[in-house]
Amino acid sequence: METYKLLLKIIMTSVLVNNYVLNKFLGICPFLGVSKKIDQASGMGAAVIFVMLLATAATWPIQTYLLEPNGMGYLQTIVFILVIAALVQFVEIVLKKFLPSLHGSLGVYLPLITTNCAVLGVTINNITDGYNFLQSMVSSLGCGLGFLLAMVIFAGVRERMEEADPPKAFKGIPITLVAASIVSMAFYGFGGFVTSLFGE
């Protein structure tokens, strides 16, 4: 029971409280870049969840069984970048061959995620938070879901904004950034919610 409670807490924390986009400000590039339409945003979100899970599944064993026993924990960042980039490329090749339809829908987003800092951030934070393999995977899933949630909410906001008529100086990116900050502030409201729900 305790285990499930802990896993649920990890998910809640990573989706709502420590949302990667709105609270840690990682992965802002796709957040602003592909959030113009809800279907594009959800496509990107799905691709991010997929890659985050894969990356964690690959990097956690490397860190635990290869780097740490040899005292090479400091190589983390460079090794993770290498592994994630190679992994995403490999997945793209495999998808293109065996699942062309999935490749068609994720295709544009996969290469974009290769160098996404949110993915790298998730894998590194899993290590610094001292999670075991299962907890790491759950945390990645939560972070991915949080990313998807932020993307979809923000895409909805932007679709409404398209119809608004802001002053000329605010058109385009400026008003988008203002809206992003307001959405981000809204998420600060979740601040103490997990600790009061699950205890410390």
Added chain:
Amino acid sequence: MSAIVLAILIVSAIGLFAGLVLAVASHFMSVPKNETEVRIRECLPGANCGACGFTGCDGYAKALAEVDGTKTNLCVPGADAVAKKIADVLGVEAEDVIEQVAFVRCSGDCINRKDRHIYEGIKSCAAAQMLYGGSGMCTYGCLGLGDCAKVCPQSAICIENGIAHVDTRKCVGCGLCAKTCPNHLIDLFPDVRQVVVCCSNKEKGAVVRAKCSSGCIGCGLCARNCEQGAVSVVNNLAVIDYDKCVNCGKCAEKCPVKVIKFADFSGSHRF
């Protein structure tokens, strides 16, 4: 020392492994691409502008290679050069791309137009227009301060005698000037067109005469002389219906104030 060596070894081993896996994967799991599609894609400019109506250059190349009867002249930025290359690849007759050129629908230069006041503010049409609709008596006409020339990426617009002129050889039909002009005088015309009404004033003939010697007075001579029925006078201004116009130029000959102009508007990309 050994720590450094070990670190280098680990990173290079991981890199080498990843590289090998990718190389093997791309060799064994490569998807054969349609060769015509690849060759067509090389011809296209790669701007992914979507002017062709497809999702981008890749989409257009795919449609050309796989769907019979896809038109080869849809790439507007690439113009005739690209249309020709595509036609060569596909082995079909090349078609002319219909480019657009911008045209200023006013001929009230500083000789023809009468001024009402002297404007000494900042040199911008948008600013001048806000002050009683500009310094000229005609509030429909070209303000001549060159907002259009400033935005033109091709430097195709110059101000001559207080009126904007578009150099059709340089114009690529982007339409930035048309969006900028505060009086909405600039329109894009397909470059096969040769007759254009060079005035936008919608006031009655006598009023126009008092303001500008080359304004459309709505006399209707053009409409009566057009054998195709393409010219009509709407709101005291001659309007040409380009679906019916055959470029005969009769309206331009008959126009008493010479605001219907007959010229070659061909852009730079003609065969």
